Every structure is written in C-alpha cells, then in structure tokens.
Amino acid sequence: MKAIVYSHKGSPDVLQLVDRDPVDPGPGEVRVRIVVSGVNPTDWKSRSNTDPDSEVTPNQDGAGVVDAVGEGVTHLGVGDRVWLYLSAYQRASGTAQEFATVDAAHVVPLPDGTSFDIGASLGVPAITAHRALTVLEDGPDRLSPGALAGKIVLVAGGAGAVGHAAIQLARWAGATVVSTISSDEKATLARNAGAHHVVNYRTEDAADVISRIAPDGVDIVVEVSIVKNADLDAQVVGQRAVVAMYADDGGSTAELAVRPNMGKNTRYQFVLLYTIGEEALRRGVEDVTAALVARALPVGEDAGLPLVRFSLADTAKAHQAVEDSVVGKVLIDVSR
The missing domain is CATH 3.40.50.720 (NAD(P)-binding Rossmann-like Domain)
Structure with a gap:
C-alpha cells in the first residue's frame, strides 16, 4: 500500500511517500481503507515540533471503509462506512495512507447519506x-x-x-x-x-x-x-x-x-x-453523530467551508497549505 511517513521532525519536506505492507488489526483494532484524510493544524505542529520514536504516518482525521476487524470489536464490521478521529494519538498509524490500522474506539459509523468529505472534516x-x-x-x-x-x-x-x-x-x-x-x-x-x-x-x-x-x-x-x-x-x-x-x-x-x-x-x-478525557470525547462523538443524522454539518463553500484537495503524493503540500492558514478544509484524496 501507499503511505506517507516521517521519521524525524521538520518542515513538510520530511514527509515521504513509501510502500508499506498493511498491518493486520490486533484486539480492539480495525483496519480502514482510507478514502479521504483530513489535515488539521495539530498535524503539522506535531510533525514540526516532536521527534518521533519510530516511523509515523500523520493525520488524525479521516473517513473510509472498514477492511478488517480485530478480536473483541463488536460495533463495527467489514464494509462499514466510517469516520476516524485522533487516529495518530499515542500511536504511529494516522490516516495519510491507503490502509490505517487504528484503535476501534476512535472509529465511528457514518450515518447513511453522509459523504466521506464530511466524515474527514469532523474529528478534531x-x-x-x-x-x-x-x-x-x-x-x-x-x-x-x-x-x-x-x-x-x-x-x-x-x-x-x-x-x-x-x-x-x-x-x-x-x-x-x-x-x-x-x-x-x-x-x-x-x-x-x-x-x-x-x-x-x-x-x-x-x-x-x-x-x-x-x-x-x-x-x-x-x-x-x-x-x-x-x-x-x-x-x-x-x-x-x-x-x-x-x-x-x-x-x-x-x-x-x-x-x-x-x-x-x-x-x-x-x-x-x-486531554479532555474519554467521557467528554464520547459525548462529543454521540452528539456530532446526531447532528450528522440531522444533516446539520455540511461542508463545501456553499455551507461555509471550502474544500481544498490534494493527492496522497502531495501530502507535503497539504500540510504546507494548513500551516499557511489557507481558507477552507484541507482534504487528501487517498483512494476513491
């Protein structure tokens, strides 16, 4: 699979497009085929300021389709459309890759009719x-x-x-x-x-x-x-x-x-x-999901949030755009 990685802190130039084998999900994990990855200021700040202990794939947020389910995961199944949040927190597997193996607790079903673009714009x-x-x-x-x-x-x-x-x-x-x-x-x-x-x-x-x-x-x-x-x-x-x-x-x-x-x-x-705690995160996820069901969180220029798109190979440019405070939501098209 194609993935974006970095092994030391620095400018967007440290981000490299590489080939890696998909990782099978362990207990409490799922593997998601990422369709769209969302970029936030926290992503470039982490990349710029913190030297990782190992190779890291960036980006906390994204949306895609569940590809494999680990032991003990009951709220998700293969083929489910989902959105992800805090995917790369205290782990190295963010959403700037074709398949992300992540904590299932941070993977949420997308309500029917909700686009992957909306899903990747939620999270942070x-x-x-x-x-x-x-x-x-x-x-x-x-x-x-x-x-x-x-x-x-x-x-x-x-x-x-x-x-x-x-x-x-x-x-x-x-x-x-x-x-x-x-x-x-x-x-x-x-x-x-x-x-x-x-x-x-x-x-x-x-x-x-x-x-x-x-x-x-x-x-x-x-x-x-x-x-x-x-x-x-x-x-x-x-x-x-x-x-x-x-x-x-x-x-x-x-x-x-x-x-x-x-x-x-x-x-x-x-x-x-x-650091807000799991209970506050849970409340936020549940209420955001209810707002999605009500169609209250659209994206796009007509809804007040222009979408600025990049390819996976141009993830460095996507990070630079967020760092430069581009107007709108920066999204990376990983697989369509």
Missing part, C-alpha cells in the same frame, strides 16, 4: 467545537436541538474549520450565533455556515456591534486567539460566561483584565482534545 474540528460549547457553568454538557436555546454564542474566526463546526453545532442546538471575521469573503462563509450575525473586526467596532446584538452579554465565546481577543471578550461576555480557548497562537502569553472578568465571574476554559 467538530469535537473541539462540541467541547467549547458544553463547558458553560449554567449550560448543558450535551448538544441537541434546543439545548442552547436562549444562549448567545460568539465564534471568533468563523471561517476556520473549528469555527465553522462551532457555528453549525450552536445553530443546531438553538443558540443565537455571532461570528467575528476579517474580510467580506470570510463573512460570506460564516453566514453560509449559519451565523445569524457577522462582525468584521477590521472595519467595525466589534465590541460596540456585539454589545448591541447581545446587550446582556455573550454566554459562550469559542475563541481561536485569546492573545488577540482578550480585551474584546472581557467587554462583551455576560454574567458567568465562558471563554473556551482551543488554539495557542504559537505559545504566546495572553493578558487578562482582572476587574471586568471578576465582576462577571467569567470562566476561562482551555480546550485540547488529547
């Missing part, structure tokens, strides 16, 4: 968005229609993959959704994703506009850059709101204004999928 973005939307002190820990009714959600960077999923999930759960963006192009994408209100922070006084939309304050902020947006968030949140931060801006340090946040009892919640 959708479960991260779910976690961010379910850490409000006075809010639900599960999402479903009406779960966020009466709540106002501010999604920073609504044109990104996590922001896109957050808009869709919040809208599906009944929230009023506001998104900040930086251009007319991204405003269109955020609206296409379902945002009720879009605010261009480069051309508008974002704090003033958001405060007029939400005079009692925003309940949940899904935050892509606390380093840049800490002052804005402190101005627009309401009482006992939460700012859920899922990106690190390269390890920068954020400064928080004490008095405005203390007066509102604002909660600041860091979000990293690798």
Whole structure:
C-alpha cells in the first residue's frame, strides 16, 4: 500500500511517500481503507515540533471503509462506512495512507447519506467545537436541538474549520450565533455556515456591534486567539460566561483584565482534545453523530467551508497549505 511517513521532525519536506505492507488489526483494532484524510493544524505542529520514536504516518482525521476487524470489536464490521478521529494519538498509524490500522474506539459509523468529505472534516474540528460549547457553568454538557436555546454564542474566526463546526453545532442546538471575521469573503462563509450575525473586526467596532446584538452579554465565546481577543471578550461576555480557548497562537502569553472578568465571574476554559478525557470525547462523538443524522454539518463553500484537495503524493503540500492558514478544509484524496 501507499503511505506517507516521517521519521524525524521538520518542515513538510520530511514527509515521504513509501510502500508499506498493511498491518493486520490486533484486539480492539480495525483496519480502514482510507478514502479521504483530513489535515488539521495539530498535524503539522506535531510533525514540526516532536521527534518521533519510530516511523509515523500523520493525520488524525479521516473517513473510509472498514477492511478488517480485530478480536473483541463488536460495533463495527467489514464494509462499514466510517469516520476516524485522533487516529495518530499515542500511536504511529494516522490516516495519510491507503490502509490505517487504528484503535476501534476512535472509529465511528457514518450515518447513511453522509459523504466521506464530511466524515474527514469532523474529528478534531467538530469535537473541539462540541467541547467549547458544553463547558458553560449554567449550560448543558450535551448538544441537541434546543439545548442552547436562549444562549448567545460568539465564534471568533468563523471561517476556520473549528469555527465553522462551532457555528453549525450552536445553530443546531438553538443558540443565537455571532461570528467575528476579517474580510467580506470570510463573512460570506460564516453566514453560509449559519451565523445569524457577522462582525468584521477590521472595519467595525466589534465590541460596540456585539454589545448591541447581545446587550446582556455573550454566554459562550469559542475563541481561536485569546492573545488577540482578550480585551474584546472581557467587554462583551455576560454574567458567568465562558471563554473556551482551543488554539495557542504559537505559545504566546495572553493578558487578562482582572476587574471586568471578576465582576462577571467569567470562566476561562482551555480546550485540547488529547486531554479532555474519554467521557467528554464520547459525548462529543454521540452528539456530532446526531447532528450528522440531522444533516446539520455540511461542508463545501456553499455551507461555509471550502474544500481544498490534494493527492496522497502531495501530502507535503497539504500540510504546507494548513500551516499557511489557507481558507477552507484541507482534504487528501487517498483512494476513491
């Protein structure tokens, strides 16, 4: 089979296309024929920053068809269409290969009618968005229609993959959704994703506009850059709101204004999928699946998330595109 591998950290140039034998699944594992692999910022950051102990195939997310099932796996069968998440976490078998042998616990059936493109776009973005939307002190820990009714959600960077999923999930759960963006192009994408209100922070006084939309304050902020947006968030949140931060801006340090946040009892919640725990992952997977059944998580430019496609041989270019912050979801066509 064809696979992308790397053996030491570095630029996308360390990624090599090689031939490898498929690995038979052991107990609790399945082998999936990967149709589409999804690329996330965590994939290039891992490749750039961490020297592996052995050869690694990158990419956490993907979608495909179950090819073989290991002992003890009962919720999946050969031929099942599936999506995968955290495939390469604490193991070397990511989705940038024709056949991936992975932990069956991180392989989920795709509902009927759900495309492989959607499946490969879930994983890190959708479960991260779910976690961010379910850490409000006075809010639900599960999402479903009406779960966020009466709540106002501010999604920073609504044109990104996590922001896109957050808009869709919040809208599906009944929230009023506001998104900040930086251009007319991204405003269109955020609206296409379902945002009720879009605010261009480069051309508008974002704090003033958001405060007029939400005079009692925003309940949940899904935050892509606390380093840049800490002052804005402190101005627009309401009482006992939460700012859920899922990106690190390269390890920068954020400064928080004490008095405005203390007066509102604002909660600041860091979000990293690798350490949220199996229970939170399970809730996220179940609720994302329910949203898929409801057709609430479409992708593509008309749905607010353009698809940027590469071949498996061009995985290095796909990683570079994500590192360069290309607008849209980067997908790798592995086998069609």
